[in-house]
Amino acid sequence: MEGNMILLLPMVCPVAAGIVVLAGKMFRKDRKYLTGVSVMVLVLEFALTLWAVMSGGSLTMLRLTERLTLGLGVDEVSRLFAVLTASVWLLVGIYSVAYMSHEEEEHRFFGYYLIVVGVLMGLNFSANLITLYVFYELMTLTSLPLVLHERSKEAVRAGLKYLFYSVAGAFLALFGIFFLAGVSESLTFTAGGVLNDGALAGKEGLLLISAFCMIVGFGAKAGMFPLHGWLPTAHPVAPACASAVLSGLITKAGVLAIIRVVYYVIGADRLRGTWVQNGWILLTLLTVFMGSMLAYREPVMKKRLAYSTVSQVSYVLFGLSMLNQTAFVGALSHVVFHSVIKHALFLTAGAVIVTTGWTRVEQMRGLGQVMPKTLACYTIAALALIGIPPASGFVSKWYLASGALSSGTGVWSWAGPAVLLVSALLTAGYLLPLTIQGYFPGHDFKGEEIQKRKLAGKEPSLWMLAPIGVLAAAALLFGCFPGSLISMLQSIAASVL
Amino acid sequence: MSFVQNFPFFSIILAMFSGIISSVLSGKKARNLSLVMIAVTTALSAGTLLFCLRTGESYPYMMGHFPAPWGNEIRAGILEGVTAVFFGVVMFLAVLGGLDHTAEDVEENKLNLFYIMIDLMLSSLLALVYTNDLFTAYVFVEINTIAGCGLIMIRQKGRSMSAAIRYMIMSQLGSGLFLIGLSILYDITGHLLMSPAKESVAALAASGAYRIPMLVIMAVVGVGLAIKSGLYPFHYWIPDTYGYATPTASAVLSGLVSKGYIFLLIKIFYRVLGYDNLVSSQMVNVLYVFGITGMVMGSLHAIHETDTRRMTAYSSVAQIGYIYMGIGLGTQYGMVAAVFHIFTHSATKALLFISAVGLYEASGDKKDYVSLRGAGYRNPLAGIGFTVGSLSMVGFPMLSGFISKLLFATSALESPHKMLPTLIVLAVSTTLNAVYFLRLVITLYSRRRPEDAPIPEVKVRSSWHLRLAILCFIAVNLVLGMWSQPIVQAIADGLAMFG
Amino acid sequence: MSEIILALPVFFPILSGIFMLFYRWGKEEWSRKRELFIEGLVVANSLLIVAAIAGGADGDRRIVLFRLYSALTIMFKLDPMGSVFAGLVAFLWPLATLYAFEYMKHEERKNTFFAFYTMTYGITMGIALAGNLVTLYLFYEMLTLVTLPLVLFPLTTEAVRAGRAYLYYSIGGAAFAFIGLVFVLGFSAIGTTEFIAGGMLDVGRALESKNVLLFVYVLAFFGFGVKAALFPCYRWLPKAAVAPTPVTALLHAVAVVKSGAFAILRLTYFSFGTEFLRGTWAQWVVMGAALVTIAFGSTMAVREVHWKRRLAYSTVSNLSYILFGAAMMTPLGLAAALSHLVAHAFMKICAFFCAGAVMHQSGKTYIYQLNGMGKKMPVTFGCLLVSSLSLMGIPLFAGFVSKWNLAQAAFDSGSGLGLVGVAVILYSALMTGIYMMTVIVRAYFPSLAGQTEAAEEAALPGGVDKDDQEAAAEVVTAEDGLTDPGWKMTVPLVIFAAAILVIGLHSAPLISFLTMIGGEAG
């Protein structure tokens, strides 16, 4: 246990708190006490993460075998992901205080909610591939109860499907890890790759195969094409705040894993121009296009947002697959922006379900009369996702497109941006109808149902509206003042490529 | 000529006389006389064995002071001594074990006839072991057959009588062939005594004359004795004979009689026809093939049997197949394994038949599977006896079956092209043995099912003879299994000087 | 004198088992006094073994009991590999016996059960300490004989059928392994079949009839493989799941099947020797069979609805991990095989004991009857969670360590089939994830519409045979009277779960010890 102990805190505190919440009897009975403790722990978690990020350094927790160690470490990428996770988790936590009053067994939800954030922190800070894999598996197991919270038949079935896809992906990646362990002394992440060329002499083919396996394996969590089947079934089934976190942050764990493997273990230049890179680009573009097409035709709001997640996360993977600096910056910025926007969208969907019980988009005509302020935030987030200039989406898409054009990957360099544009159009196609129907339901719309249920002007409670507002504002502000974020990302890209 | 040397002669004549005397005695006295006689003859044979071990070579014994071409001759060596002792022990325990059952099966006035047959049987067996003259061998073979037929039909049940007649017919076929073989041999060598016949046969083989008649002799004598000992293709009389005779009779018939003929066959191969020209004449391979098929087919038949006595009989067919496979291997070591298996099989088979008696007593004298279920609990000692017998048959370590299986396997190593078929068939037949023997052992110890016929769940204590016999047989089995080294060594030396 | 300590742990339990069979205690059938006696006896024997191992396990301490036949002696020898298996069994047996006391509370004929149970302990120790192939073969055959009454214990027609299948497969397998024994005796360089690290074949003579010897090696591999549930002859293991849980757990997860795998390791590394076997067609045949079993076992496990049969199929697949490690014929392969042997023993016995605890408390044996038991039996299902995660190969647990070693050995051996092997192992790990986690999810998060779905799942064709149908009819979620079993059951469970965690977290000393064995014998 040598090294900086502070790194351990953001991981251990929430897990311990979660276990206490799960086991404690008093949390079952008194709801106010439960939600209070949970929010307080989330705030503490946010503070601890900031402290850990500031203090930096590294820590080896456990020596499994003489070469395998479980270690934590802080570098720019983990700083970015850690801060993003902590802040968004806090906001969704606040939101779920109000949202969960409509569900039963809340203590179980909040218990696992806290544990998952601890595990995510561990994943962000992990210093070598083995620790990353450990936390990756633990995250799957601990996030499973979030998915099957409602314990309806489809929820359990979707949960199992989620588990088996993620475990299948993990084992595919494990094949790669076995190989990499054979060809490198220790799998600690160092920018630009850590494999020694001597051991790699005869095994290039095997290296490419294992790299592709790891990309597809970790891609399962990010909803990339071959193993994306679980995402559209698992997310809508979970409670809104859980599916928000699942879409926004847990998919980013898959992205972080791929970044670590490609840029910090194998090294980008080993994969440049190989069939692995081409295959990867093809998969991402396929997912982008397919995701937005399916979202466009999906009537149920939460399913539509789930499909949108599939395509948006593949934007990020596409950026990573370009293996050049600008695309890398675009990809990482899209990670941040998409996470913020997707949380906002899912939380609004949750708010709509809570107040009006509508789940399908055509039911939501005249939403503007019911909750104008929430719909406004939704519209800002939607515009940001589509990539309209002032909002943040535009920045990341701009870098992605320019990166792709200058990446020199032959046909992909122009086909990529084309697919991105088409998909942006589709994004507009499946996000904006809600706003248009909401505010301008058309003259024949009498809104008798709204009058009958006296829904007019019934905004969700402040607990729910505040986080949505903050998120929408963040989506907008990041678009206007991306300077500091982009410069930080450019420094990472320079170090890695 | 020390006094010990004429012990073999004494034992044969003693057995013969006790048979004749017991014709006038009552059943009980005949039985006691017969038991005493068997014990004495076994002691005499042990004496000869010790003498031969001390001197280390076999000696011819002239009968009635007439030199070789006219007078008759017996020859005693280490191998004959060991076999005689072993046959005596097994005979004694078989008779002792089946004592009460013979009393039940055979009417009062006919009991002494039973013991006459037993005595004649023993004398003819000893004669087969010791004799050095071919025609005497034929005569004692006939005495043996008649005594055996007598033992089978003494039970006066319909099935045993028909079994006796079939036994008689098949044996007559065998003896007829054996006799014609002897006559042809006498025709071309002019000798009936084995040692001079051997020189003339060797001379003939060297000169290459009479090659066809030599082949005919080998074939006819081989097939004749194979029929009599129940080798696979000629085994149809075995299930009825061993199945429906009295327990002592079936133990003696399966354990000793068929072994006596095989011993005679080995003696003729060694002492008359010469082992090497036997190998060159491919006769050995014929026996090998019959042995291999016997091993597998015998067990296959046994699996389909529901009556346990017939099942054990079929397993004898398989075990005789083992012995002929041993002879057929064509190596010196194979012959040692075959002879050792003669002892193992006679001890184990007799143990199985005798302990089966105890089991039938405990399950209302019915012999099929269903009624035997749970018999192991009702008669514990018989159950243990049968289990030890089956395990030895399957070749379980620490028991005699394992050592004979081991000897067969190591001897198979020497003959290159026969190595793999032997080992594969050995493994397959062990599995088949396990299937039908251990299936019965499991039924012995499994709970009675509600739909079975109600049999009183009371513990049955069979008579002390049976229990003593079972214990001694188990002891013999363990001795053969654990301290087999001296016995195997004796057999090897005996075979060396057998020729 | 110190060599006697080698023979004592083998014969002490056997003799005491026989003593227990015949000696009727007081009037009453079963008393705590007898339980204390048996437990004390077993613990004493374990201490004996630990003392023997502590006294130096470098292979030169031996004791020749008696000479079975000219070149064949019954001999015990304590070498590192034997000490691993002996130590493992010594650690597991007392806990299993403790568990069995509680489990067999309502059964009758406990005396015969515990007599044979203890005798099996001695015989397994005999296999572990065997110095040459003959002693190993002797105890291997006796193991079948002694464990047969345990499989037959319930004496229902199903148990008798299972016992019969077990017997035929084992005796058949031993008969073919016998051929291997004979050839090793025939071709051995030192005249006897003693185990020498790195093989003891007289290479000169062996190379002439190389193909025959390889064919015999494959025969012996499949012969011993019967007990290790290799593909063609694995059917007896799921059938034997009908026996009481202490039997299925200890015998069919640890003692019996591990003896088969241990015998194969001895045969490959200590009799035939790896130089002779490496790169030959025999190695590919053997490794292929192991891989087929791995895939087959775990796929069948997913389809099986009866819980213990599912665990039995899982054992079939996991055992072939060990055989896959052995078939690599490299020092690392042996170390990986041994690490999985140890890890799987703990994982599987913990899983079987959980199944046994649930059966003991609620009588439920089918997976669709386990709805909602997680909260009612927290300790049992906690341990089940640990063992399932470990079986799946999740890091921080023992399963991951052995999978890691197997994969490293496969990559290091560089053979194409080795890589396919790693892929098959990962496929089987996924299947393990499916069939273990469905149990866990059903126990902790039962779907509220549980009843209808469970009944409909019970009616699914194929998975459930005839006499399970009426069992499926009365499907009900866990009734409220359900609690964790008594301390005698929960303590072993917790110890095993802890052991899995300890091996998972701190496996460095164990793995270095095993690599030392591998290096020496490789």
Add this chain to the structure above:
Amino acid sequence: MIQHLSLNIEETVAVILFGVGFTILLLHRNLIKKIMGMNIMDTATYLFLASKGYITGRAVPIVVDGVQEVSAYINPVPSGLVLTGIVVSVSTTALMLSLTIRLYERYHSLDLDEILILAKEEEQT
């Protein structure tokens, strides 16, 4: 080949008779015929044996009016053997005939296969 056969006519006849007797014993279903076949077989063997001792131009080995030297008589040993052989055949034939009578009393049939079937049914009842 033919002059070989003509040279030792007795042996050929003996072997042919042996074959006939052997097949009758083996194949016929009637018990009496089987016993007759057995006797044919035995007599054939004894013919073969007796013919071995015959030396053309010599007298029967019975001492008559004091002629003592060996060369006058044929070889007596085979005829001696034939005597013992005949004793053996008589005893076996007697045994088999008594068995046949006993079976006939019980099953009123001489056909061996029929007897076997009847015996099996009798045992079942």
